[in-house]
Amino acid sequence: MSQKYKHLFGPVPSRRFNRSLGVDLTPFKTCCFDCIFCQLGKTLNLTNTRKEYVSTKEIKYELDDWFEKDGQADYITMAGSGEPTLHTDIGEIISHIKAKSCIPVAVLTNGYLLQNNEVRKSLLKADTVKISLSAWDNSSLQLINRPYDTNFDALVEGEVSFAKEYKGTLWLEVFLMEGINSDPEQVKQIAKYAQQISPNKIQLNTSVRPTAEACAKKVSYEKLKTLSEIFTPNAEIIADFIISETPKFIADENAIYEMLLRRPCTLKQISDVFGMHLNEVAKYTGKLQKDGKIKTIRQYDETYYSASKDF
Numbered sequence: 001m002s003q004k005y006k007h008l009f010g011p012v013p014s015r016r017f018n019r020s021l022g023v024d025l026t027p028f029k030t031c032c033f034d035c036i037f038c039q040l041g042k043t044l045n046l047t048n049t050r051k052e053y054v055s056t057k058e059i060k061y062e063l064d065d066w067f068e069k070d071g072q073a074d075y076i077t078m079a080g081s082g083e084p085t086l087h088t089d090i091g092e093i094i095s096h097i098k099a100k101s102c103i104p105v106a107v108l109t110n111g112y113l114l115q116n117n118e119v120r121k122s123l124l125k126a127d128t129v130k131i132s133l134s135a136w137d138n139s140s141l142q143l144i145n146r147p148y149d150t151n152f153d154a155l156v157e158g159e160v161s162f163a164k165e166y167k168g169t170l171w172l173e174v175f176l177m178e179g180i181n182s183d184p185e186q187v188k189q190i191a192k193y194a195q196q197i198s199p200n201k202i203q204l205n206t207s208v209r210p211t212a213e214a215c216a217k218k219v220s221y222e223k224l225k226t227l228s229e230i231f232t233p234n235a236e237i238i239a240d241f242i243i244s245e246t247p248k249f250i251a252d253e254n255a256i257y258e259m260l261l262r263r264p265c266t267l268k269q270i271s272d273v274f275g276m277h278l279n280e281v282a283k284y285t286g287k288l289q290k291d292g293k294i295k296t297i298r299q300y301d302e303t304y305y306s307a308s309k310d311f
Contacts, residue, residue: 005062017075024080025087026053034146036213048148056089079108091122115158134175136189172199178217202235210297264304
């Protein structure tokens with residue numbers, strides 16, 4: 001994306017949505033959860049207060065500008081650096097996109113605010129909604145997700161209610177970590193609640209990028225495969241994203257930096273997103289590092305590049 005936007009980012013690589021244009025509806029790390037596995041680090045503003053965190057008018061203007069100047073993506077995704085359902089106008093923004101474009105809309109939410117009837121109603125026009133469930137009771141919810149207020153039953157009830165009302169595609173992500181929620185008996189408890197929600201698809205994820213807390217350890221693929229069979233139907237293991245065709249947008253130093261502000265990536269992942277040779281990517285990341293704009297993080301024998309937030 002050559003044009004700099006305040007609230008749009010990407011299109012970025014997505015394991016679920018190929019090239020996804022992100023719409024960021026909150027300031028950085030504003031969330032009702034403070035998950036130990038979050039790839040963006042610890043939550044800075046832990047809240048369950050809904051309001052117009054960023055200007056709805058500005059978001060609509062940026063979307064209209066993007067539709068006119070680019071408009072190439074596989075999905076438009078309500079996601080980014082915080083919990084999108086905290087924004088009171090998320091439904092209005094989804095409706096605006098649907099009126100302007102045929103690109104499907106996805107919402108990535110932790111699901112906690114689905115206990116609110118207005119939140120559930122606001123997401124009904126989305127084509128795909130991804131919700132989460134990685135705990136099985138109040139204690140595990142507090143350990144894993146560290147919510148603003150702990151109420152596991154309300155989380156499940158909200159997700160069950162939404163699943164009954166929603167006519168689009170509903171995905172449930174279960175994030176597993178070694179030694180925390182990867183014991184088969186723990187996963188059986190999660191699977192029991194997942195069956196109550198009855199999503200179209202259940203996806204198992206684990207720590208493949210740097211996380212907020214070092215204790216959030218990766219579960220091996222082999223173990224995930226075994227655990228996937230506990231779910232009915234069997235859960236899907238989310239593989240690393242694959243970009244299926246050459247992207248139709250041009251990279252520059254700013255575009256790479258803006259993407260790394262949202263999520264850490266390897267050189268290969270940056271290369272896949274922008275259709276660039278690895279050597280070309282290395283030149284950009286080398287300059288960004290020299291300027292102090294990005295830093296490297298080593299995890300699971302991979303080097304990730306992440307934007308320096310203090311720059």
